Amino acid sequence: MKKKTLSLLLATVLLSSGLPLTTFAEEVQQTPQESSEQAQEVETSTSESITQESSSQPIAPPTESTQERPPIETTESSNETIPSVDPIPSEVVEASPTEVIQEAPPVNEVTIPVETAAIHFEKNTTTEEFVDRIGESARSVGQEKDLFASVMIAQAILESGSGGSDLSQEPYNNLFGIKGDYEGQFVTFGTQEDDGLGNLYQVQAAFRKYPTVKESLEDYSKLLTDGIDGSPLFYQGTWKSHSESYKNATEALTGTYATDIQYGEKLNELIQTYNLTQYDHTKGEIVPGGDFEPYNNVNYDTGNSYAWGNCTQYVYNRITQLGGHVDLNMGNGQDWGYTGVSRGYEVSNTPKAGTAVSFPAGVLGADPAYGHVAFVEHVHEDGSILISEMNAVGLGVVSTRTITAGFGGMLTYVTPK
Structure with missing residues (x-):
């Protein structure tokens, strides 16, 4: 009897001690599933919080006015199309002091680098004629304002579609899609705006109207030299006196004037394709210390008999x-x-x-x-x-x-x- 009683008690103890082990095992098995569900919730929340930026672009017939003053001035791209090339929309980014940017939680991603060599523009007559039309004015403004005329012209090509946008043509002459008014003169276009959540809606916006393209270039140069509200040195990286070459200026515009990460590369390619550096010098200027005018960057070896870049x-x-x-x-x-x-x-x-x-x-x-x-x-x-x-x-x-x-x-x- 003692042996049977002892065996019965031992079995009871062993049985009762095994129950918590089974319960713990069940909890361990359930934990990964709950973590996965939480991760999905975070991922969904993150994707919902991402907003898309969109520059406004005139999309409706304009109406002119000189009586009523428009709202506070801003600068945005007209986002028109360049003949035979793909332009990018751009905008001047002016961050509000009270604006808070919330970063998304870190995630495991693989970043694929963009091949900048893929950016290429073929010469076309429309753009060449546009450069001829504004080149000397850009040269004059650049010399006066300590800016690279080559960069100015390249931006005008992108922003106005080589002068093909309605806004850039007579009688408006707005090459850079700058909003507001110029000495009381403006034109109203239908344009698309972003509500901050990636949703576009149409509004009527006032864009500056200039007497000639020269005033458009001068007004644009004022933006680069005076900066934005609260930050007068915002564009100092584009000044000749702060740059070794035009490439420093185009780099400084990337992420400031335009959010496109390849904006500078596109400007550089346009500058090279249309030999715009010739406008960075005074007409007839001699190489410092030399006897001749500066190199014009033209490749006369059209068949590339000699190796390019050598x-x-x-x-x-x-x-x-x-x-x-x-x-x-x-x-x-x-x-x-x-x-x-x-x-x-x-x-x-x-x-x-x-x-x-x-x-x-x-x-x-x-x-x-x-x-x-x-x-x-x-x-x-x-x-x-x-x-x-x-x-x-x-x-x-x-x-x-x-x-x-x-x-x-x-x-x-x-x-x-």
Whole structure:
């Protein structure tokens, strides 16, 4: 009896001690399911909180007025279409001091980098004519306001669809889709606005009306030089005095003037395609320290006989720009002297402005296999020479340097025909 009673008690103890283990196991199995449901709730909440930005664009026939003053001025893109290219909408972002931006919870995402090389614009007659129409005015405003005219023109191309938008044409001449009024003059267009939740709705908005495109350029330059309310230095990155090149300015506009992350790259491509840097200089301006006008960035080697972005193509383009002639098959940089002699060019070891200067392989930084060729901008009284060259500091980059007299005699100079 004692053994049976002991066995019965032991079984009861074991049975009662096993119950909590089963309960805990059930709880462990249920926990992942509950966490998944919570994650779904967070993800849904996050997606609902994301808002889409949209710049306003005139979509209805305009009405003009000069009597009633419009509401507070803002700047937004007209978002018109560029012939044969895809423009991007843009807007000037002016953050309210009381605005609070709530960041979404971190999530596991894979970011695929955008290939900037994919951005490409083909030249078209419409845009070339538009550049010719506003180029000199942009040059004048840029010189006066410490701004890059090249950037100004490129933005006008994007914002007005190369002058194809109704707002940019006579009698409105608003190249940048700036809202408000100009000296009491404005025109009303139907436009789409974002309610802050990604929903678009149509309103009537007043856009500035200018006497000519020059006033539009001047008014736009005032925005860049004066900044926005409470932040007068907002666009200081676009000023010439604060930039090494126009690329610094286009980078400064990305994320400030426009939310498109490729805005700067698109402006750069337009500047290169239409050789807009020529408007960044005074007409007829000479390269600092040189004897000739600045390089105009035109590729006269349309068949790319020389490799794009390399020293040989640059020297060919520079000489052609200035009215000279060299053949399209002079060889590698180190070969120009030998080729010149065999083809009847004037070739010597005496430097002369306006000549191509050939470097032997490995000399003064020249490529150890192909040598180098540059263009002589000026010969100083002490015998040193100022040269301009491409691909010395980077593919497709034009730079200048001075070669001292002691080294200048080691090089070969080819006079264009």
